[in-house]
């Protein structure tokens with residue numbers, strides 16, 4: 001079972017044109033049709049999806065107000081300083097922001113015309129996007145009699161309490177955690193596939209939490225822990241340049257990197273991800289953690305991977321230099337190594353390029 005999840009709706013949300021969630025292409029198309037020129041849109045939820053939507057809409061001139069229930073953005077993925085820098089970025093992009101508030105009333109008869117917040121503030125708007133989280137689609141699993149809590153409970157083989165039924169992706173709850181990221185869904189799928197192919201040694205041990213915000217011109221990502229659980233056993237290595245909005249934080253536990261926040265430059269995302277995921281001992285490397293100075297290749301051609309800033313041109317360059325293996329192409333360019341959602345596009349570019357090469361050779 002891999003039935004995914006749907007957008008969570010607040011209990012008091014009416015069914016009124018102008019109230020949107022953003023899950024599918026259809027949602028986006030309907031939203032686009034609805035908003036007038038110079039629209040004012042309220043985004044509810046300062047998580048990844050809400051902030052990415054807000055920044056994209058600002059880019060095309062839409063007036064944006066963000067309502068966030070708690071006192072800082074990405075409160076689960078960032079520490080307070082990281083959230084502060086993200087706040088400053090969103091303010092610079094021209095967003096109005098209200099923290100510690102929620103929508104209480106929706107105004108409008110045939111379509112939404114405004115909202116009222118719990119604090120009493122009234123905001124006139126053309127549309128609202130609700131991005132307050134997701135609800136796993138576990139109804140079918142429940143009807144089937146499978147054990148469920150927030151998600152469908154699975155063991156380290158991704159088996160439910162009925163061993164012939166597996167659950168993966170956004171519905172799978174493993175040791176109390178639902179992941180909700182593409183990388184976890186892919187890892188889980190691989191374990192199930194391997195098991196069915198006769199490999200009985202593969203077990204799922206959980207996935208690494210990682211988040212990359214996709215905002216044009218602003219780099220931000222976090223992997224693993226964002227704050228030290230305690231000061232005795234964990235150490236922080238931090239570099240901050242507030243004026244340049246640059247922040248790099250590494251959390252170390254027993255000489256191993258267990259978490260990082262990268263703001264202003266995410267070129268080390270892949271390297272740090274490997275260090276964290278593979279629990280590699282740092283020893284001398286520890287000294288280099290803050291001294292990257294790595295040069296990145298500028299994006300060439302149409303942007304394909306927005307996690308690691310890789311364009312179609314960068315991929316083609318690699319392919320013409322002799323790379324014909326999909327995995328190698330991803331690893332050497334960084335494409336598909338973040339959230340993984342661009343992998344089909346990368347594969348297509350590789351296939352097309354190889355096809356052309358063959359045609360050229362035969363002509």
Ligand SMILES: Cc1cc2nc3c(=O)[nH]c(=O)nc-3n(C[C@H](O)[C@H](O)[C@H](O)COP(=O)(O)OP(=O)(O)OC[C@H]3O[C@@H](n4cnc5c(N)ncnc54)[C@H](O)[C@@H]3O)c2cc1C
Nearest residue numbers: 002003004005023137140169170171180181182183185339
């Ligand atoms: C707008 C958006 C942005 C995202 N951005 C990121 C990101 O940047 N990074 C990241 O890692 N992850 C991101 N995600 C999350 C990522 O897409 C999911 O974690 C991943 O797709 C999980 O896969 P899944 O198979 O569990 O669910 P899905 O990909 O949602 O697939 C579930 C499928 O099951 C179908 N289905 C549901 N019920 C039934 C049923 N009863 N019978 C048959 N079919 C059914 C659904 O229609 C759907 O097609 C994003 C998700 C969304 C919506």
